[in-house]
Amino acid sequence: EVQLVESGGGLVQPGGSLRLSCAASGFTFNSYAMNWVRQAPGKGLEWVSTISGGGGSTYYADSVKGRFTISRDNSNHTLYLQMNSLRAEDAAVYYCAKDLIPGITMVGGLDYWGQGTLVTVSS
Amino acid sequence: QSVLTQPPSVSGAPGQRVTISCTGSSSNIGAGFDVQWYQHLPGTVPKLLIYGNYNRPSGVPDRFSGSKSGTSASLAITGLQVVDEADYYCQTYDSSLSGSVFGGGTKLTVL
Numbered sequence: 001e002v003q004l005v006e007s008g009g010g011l012v013q014p015g016g017s018l019r020l021s022c023a024a025s026g027f028t029f030n031s032y033a034m035n036w037v038r039q040a041p042g043k044g045l046e047w048v049s050t051i052s053g054g055g056g057s058t059y060y061a062d063s064v065k066g067r068f069t070i071s072r073d074n075s076n077h078t079l080y081l082q083m084n085s086l087r088a089e090d091a092a093v094y095y096c097a098k099d100l101i102p103g104i105t106m107v108g109g110l111d112y113w114g115q116g117t118l119v120t121v122s123s
Numbered sequence: 124q125s126v127l128t129q130p131p132s133v134s135g136a137p138g139q140r141v142t143i144s145c146t147g148s149s150s151n152i153g154a155g156f157d158v159q160w161y162q163h164l165p166g167t168v169p170k171l172l173i174y175g176n177y178n179r180p181s182g183v184p185d186r187f188s189g190s191k192s193g194t195s196a197s198l199a200i201t202g203l204q205v206v207d208e209a210d211y212y213c214q215t216y217d218s219s220l221s222g223s224v225f226g227g228g229t230k231l232t233v234l
Contacts, residue, residue, distance in 0.1 A: 035223070045161070060222065106216050
């Protein structure tokens, strides 16, 4: 059974940093691109970032480029999102999500999602 | 403002058919990139309903169907049920942004 469990959310001051983790199990982790998607309170889903299965290719939404870094540890089946210079508008539930199709990136949709971790940015 | 435009809300009576549109441009849907649809019920995680424009993952009822034409895509739901009340999102890849994009979401109300 595929499981994705996020952690690392919490309250952080504007300008601060936070590192989210997503522990994956139940599938061949390094075969699939992984993603972070967020949902701010009362808003819709927003794609944040994607990393290829091997970790060599990364992609970011313009809203987080230069501030967030996606990475993965394939030996420990864990996805990360390092968030720096956080802003009020970064406050959201952050979901990690698995690509549907192995071997390619950002094609075919996201078939499994974690429960999400809440990030609050406030002084 | 999302690059994919969805109506904010749609509604229908139980048993009826509704469609949700997703309008993009030549850099995303019109460029030939596949469209996905997700259902997001309150208090749950998003669920993939349609991938590759019209394909349903295992377990998704055939009441849900997807289509695509030109720079737009649509999700149709037939035989509406109360349990279908949720937010629905389209998603695709945008070559100008070099990343994935979601539509703004459509809230479905079953009257």
